[in-house]
Amino acid sequence: MKFAIGVLNLNHLVKKLTVQDAFPMNAPHPTELQASPHSALETPVARPAVVARKASVIYQAADRPVHALSEIDFTINRGEFVSLIGPSGCGKTTLLRVIADLEPITSGEVLVNGMTPSDARERRAYGYVFQAPALFPWRTVLANVMLPLQLIGRSKAECEAIAREQLGRVGLAGFEKKYPWQLSGGMQQRVSIARALGFEPKILMMDEPFGALDEITRDKLNEQLQQLWLRERRTVVFVTHSIAEAVYLSTRIVVMSPRPGRIVKVIESPLPFERDLSIRDTPEFTRLAQEVREALAEGHQ
Amino acid sequence: MSQNRFQQHLVPVATLLAVGLVLWYLLAIWLNAAGVIERVLAPQGAWSWQELVAATFSMQRPVLPVPHQIALDLWTSIFDAPLDSPRNLLLHAWVTAGATLTGFLMGLVLGGLLAVCIVHSRTLDRALMPWIVASQSVPVLAIAPIVLIILGSLGITGMLPKATIAMYLCFFPVTVAMVQGLRAPQRLEMELIHTYSASRIQTFFVLRLPSSLPFLFPSLRVAIAAGLAGTIVAELPTGAQAGLGARLLTGSYYGNTLQIWSALIMAALLGVVLTALVAAVEYLIVGRRRQA
Ligand SMILES: Nc1ncnc2c1ncn2[C@@H]1O[C@H](COP(=O)(O)OP(=O)(O)OP(=O)(O)O)[C@@H](O)[C@H]1O
Ligand SMILES: [Mg+2]
Numbered sequence: 001m002k003f004a005i006g007v008l009n010l011n012h013l014v015k016k017l018t019v020q021d022a023f024p025m026n027a028p029h030p031t032e033l034q035a036s037p038h039s040a041l042e043t044p045v046a047r048p049a050v051v052a053r054k055a056s057v058i059y060q061a062a063d064r065p066v067h068a069l070s071e072i073d074f075t076i077n078r079g080e081f082v083s084l085i086g087p088s089g090c091g092k093t094t095l096l097r098v099i100a101d102l103e104p105i106t107s108g109e110v111l112v113n114g115m116t117p118s119d120a121r122e123r124r125a126y127g128y129v130f131q132a133p134a135l136f137p138w139r140t141v142l143a144n145v146m147l148p149l150q151l152i153g154r155s156k157a158e159c160e161a162i163a164r165e166q167l168g169r170v171g172l173a174g175f176e177k178k179y180p181w182q183l184s185g186g187m188q189q190r191v192s193i194a195r196a197l198g199f200e201p202k203i204l205m206m207d208e209p210f211g212a213l214d215e216i217t218r219d220k221l222n223e224q225l226q227q228l229w230l231r232e233r234r235t236v237v238f239v240t241h242s243i244a245e246a247v248y249l250s251t252r253i254v255v256m257s258p259r260p261g262r263i264v265k266v267i268e269s270p271l272p273f274e275r276d277l278s279i280r281d282t283p284e285f286t287r288l289a290q291e292v293r294e295a296l297a298e299g300h301q
Numbered sequence: 302m303s304q305n306r307f308q309q310h311l312v313p314v315a316t317l318l319a320v321g322l323v324l325w326y327l328l329a330i331w332l333n334a335a336g337v338i339e340r341v342l343a344p345q346g347a348w349s350w351q352e353l354v355a356a357t358f359s360m361q362r363p364v365l366p367v368p369h370q371i372a373l374d375l376w377t378s379i380f381d382a383p384l385d386s387p388r389n390l391l392l393h394a395w396v397t398a399g400a401t402l403t404g405f406l407m408g409l410v411l412g413g414l415l416a417v418c419i420v421h422s423r424t425l426d427r428a429l430m431p432w433i434v435a436s437q438s439v440p441v442l443a444i445a446p447i448v449l450i451i452l453g454s455l456g457i458t459g460m461l462p463k464a465t466i467a468m469y470l471c472f473f474p475v476t477v478a479m480v481q482g483l484r485a486p487q488r489l490e491m492e493l494i495h496t497y498s499a500s501r502i503q504t505f506f507v508l509r510l511p512s513s514l515p516f517l518f519p520s521l522r523v524a525i526a527a528g529l530a531g532t533i534v535a536e537l538p539t540g541a542q543a544g545l546g547a548r549l550l551t552g553s554y555y556g557n558t559l560q561i562w563s564a565l566i567m568a569a570l571l572g573v574v575l576t577a578l579v580a581a582v583e584y585l586i587v588g589r590r591r592q593a
Contacts, residue, residue: 100496121498128496134489138511138587147507148497199497 048111049203049235050076050099055108057094057261067260068094071108074254074263078202079233083246083253085292087300091261092239096205099237100126113202120202124152127196129206133188135180141167141191142176148199166194170224186217193221197228204236211241222248223277230273243296247271247289248280255292257299264299267291325368332364333357366559371566374559387543394567396543400460401532401575404467405525411468412475412524419476420483420509421501437473444469445535463544466535467528474527478520482513518583525575533568545571 057069068091076082084092097103098110101117112120120126127148135144145163154162167173170190180188189209196204210218226249229236240246246253253267271284279285330353337356342348358367366374375390382388415433418425445466452462486508494504536546545568552560 102492102495121496124498126496128493130489130493132489134493136490136508136511138514151494151497151499151503151507205496 047078048075049078049080049113050074050237051109051111052095052098053109055098055110056106057091057098057103058106069098069105070260070262072261072263074266076235076237076252078235081229081236081238081249081251083238083240083250084256085240085243085246085253086256086264086296087258088241089261090256090258090299092256093207094261095256096128096207096237096239099203100128100205102128124199125202127199127201127204129189129192129196129204129209131208131211133180133185133192135188135191135195137180139180140176141172141178141180141183144180144191145195145198148195152199162198163194166198167191169197169228170194186213186221189213190221193225202235204234206236207239208241209238210245218245219277225249226275243289243292244280247285247292248275248277253288253292255295255299257296265295267295322368325365326358329363329365329367330354330357333360336360336364362556362558364558366562370559371562374563375566378560378563390548390563390567393543393545393548393564394571396460397529397532397536397545397568398571398575400463400535400544401467401525401529401571403460404464404469404532405471405528405575407464407468408471408524408528409475409521412472413479415472415476416479416483417505419480433473433476436469441466441470441531441534445531446538449535449538463532463535467531470527470531471524474520474523475517478516479513482516483509485509485512485516514587518579518587521579521583522576525579526572529568529572529575 052072052074055069055072056067059066059068072095084095086092094103098105099112099117101121110117112125113123115123135141136147139147142160142163145166146159149159149162150156164173164176167176170193172187172190172194175183175187180191183191189212193206193209196206210221213221222245229249236249238246238249247269251269251273253269254263255265255267256262257264267288269288271279271288334353334357337353337360338348341356341360342352357363358370360366363370378388378390384391386392415429419429420426448465448469449462452458452465483505490508490512491504494508499507532544533546533549536544537550545564548564548567549561552558552564
């Protein structure tokens with residue numbers, strides 16, 4: 001485990017790491033999966049990755065202040081896949097940005113791994129996938145994926161090995177030497193996902209990553225992302241407008257409503273962790289989708 | 302296809318060139334006629350118009366020399382004297398090119414540093430920018446002698462004063478373009494780097510600098526041309542021993558119009574070569590990076 005570590009709480013951190021190593025996130029116990037899909041979350045060692053207490057964000061717009069987030073109370077545990085869903089303008093992006101230290105909160109408290117978002121960022125906790133791929137046009141696909149690793153000073157060979165592996169995982173082996181403009185939109189978005197994953201972030205943040213893609217590509221990427229989560233059990237915070245996407249991917253769905261931005265309902269998913277796209281035809285899936293839809297409609301009134 | 306397009310372009314270009322040459326010769330006859338008649342033909346008595354035309358094309362010190370005279374003079378001043386002789390025009394071009402390139406590189410460094418300061422500090426932006434703009438509204442012709450005198454009094458002579466003048470003209474386009482280029486990264490790109498906790502220095506080398514290159518290179522072509530003009534101007538008042546500016550000066554001192562024109566053409570050629578050099582570097586660095 002290599003990160004830049006603040007000098008002061010070195011000991012503290014080392015202790016934490018050992019605990020974490022004893023319960024590796026990326027090796028799910030098969031027994032857990034069979035017994036109950038939630039045992040991993042309900043064990044006493046389930047530690048929160050993100051805690052928000054009465055967190056508010058108020059933008060000072062020209063005419064009057066906009067309450068983008070109003071007293072959000074909410075916890076994300078490690079290893080959870082949480083989707084944020086809600087109508088446009090309800091503050092999903094703002095919430096994601098607050099967690100990733102891209103936006104300051106006006107009041108309240110947000111803790112990430114027990115630290116302020118800013119400290120967590122300095123400990124390289126985040127992999128943020130934006131709605132647009134945000135690849136650097138002067139770097140090849142491989143060099144784009146290597147970028148975050150280079151920033152933390154990994155050796156060149158190491159960066160390249162990790163980048164190649166991640167590109168393989170998102171199905172882009174063989175495209176390393178290409179430039180972003182030689183790739184389709186879906187491929188570019190996969191590169192940006194590989195870039196975020198290669199960084200081995202504690203928390204993967206995704207803001208409508210598949211919003212601009214066609215249905216078929218989207219399904220494929222959803223499937224890949226779900227498998228990836230199952231394999232690595234990284235904490236994921238995922239923003240989407242699609243009910244089907246949220247239900248298919250998540251272990252928990254957070255339904256939000258606008259003016260002021262707040263959480264209307266948090267829905268635990270009863271679906272098993274191991275899923276494929278055919279799960280969308282099961283009655284459980286339909287029931288869950290219906291519940292989300294009703295919550296959305298409720299919030300809209 | 303490309304053959305076809307080449308031919309399509311060849312005809313209009315050749316036509317324009319031919320028209321230009323004909324006009325040049327006609328203009329030369331008209332401008333030189335009075336002098337030729339007075340000094341060459343009239344003393345001999347009667348003369349025909351053929352004699353007049355021939356004489357206007359072969360004057361020693363024509364008001365306007367014709368192209369083939371200039372070409373001949375260029376040829377002799379390049380190939381008939383040894384390379385290290387002060388009579389060889391290539392030597393002068395070499396001296397000027399050296400000073401220009403040195404000044405250009407100094408201007409690149411100075412302009413780049415100023416841009417970095419301006420982009421990273423709001424205070425410096427406010428403090429420096431007005432002075433930088435003001436500096437360019439002072440004509441080189443006024444600045445050059447002052448700089449040369451000051452540097453001369455410090456015992457600095459030769460190439461460096463000329464390079465300083467070239468730098469004075471080079472740094473401005475570099476600064477303006479670099480400031481724009483270093484600020485070119487989109488908010489999204491900055492936020493991406495921010496979530497990865499990149500330091501300011503990393504942000505500069507990983508994002509800002511590469512983003513600025515497409516802005517920088519066009520300005521470098523402007524800068525090197527301006528630097529060449531600056532060097533030549535700096536060679537005028539020094540009574541420099543060598544350089545295209547010195548050739549221009551001695552040419553005009555002795556009324557040797559042919560020498561002036563040869564030096565002018567040489568300066569133009571040098572400008573083309575230097576700009577091509579910048580273009581080649583641009584191709585090497587950003588050529589493979591095409592836009593979507
Ligand atoms: N920089 C800003 N300045 C002022 N108001 C803002 C700013 N960013 C967002 N807002 C406002 O805050 C509210 C929440 O915005 P946010 O982008 O979080 O919504 P969202 O849920 O992500 O919407 P969408 O689904 O359309 O992406 C909106 O009403 C928006 O107008
Ligand atoms: Mg949004």
